[in-house]
Amino acid sequence: MKKLFYFLLTFFIVAAFACSSNQNADNQSNNSSQPLVFDTVVSGNLNFHVETQDEDGGFGYVVAFNGRKVISQHVIPCVEGRQVFKTKCDALKVGRLVVLKMIQSPGLPSITEEELIDLKIINK
DSSP states (O other): OHHHHHHHHHHHHHHHHHTOSOHHHHHHHHHSSSOOEEEEEETTTEEEEEEEEEETTEEEEEEEETTEEEEEEOSOTTOSSOOOBSSHHHHHHHHHHHHHHHHHSSSOOOOOHHHHHHTTSSOO
């Protein structure tokens, strides 16, 4: 339990700095052809990998668990219509939240509108 606490604390610290709200940095990452990537290992044998991907007019993300793709998200979840993420950073933030939920509870997670608002992906 103590290891999980330290992992989650580290996870949120890294998450806070990895995608800053700096508009200039965000524009640079969007203009790059390289995807943004987040990797983490839990308890030595649970490997998670999140990677952004280009979509028509925006971005999405892929989540892999122990080397196997388990989620390929092409649009913003729980949003009406087919809306892609505007930035790679937004896609990565939601992908990391998905990984956190997978660590906390087995199975495929769901993302709520409130979480997307908290992450500043959508506006209320």
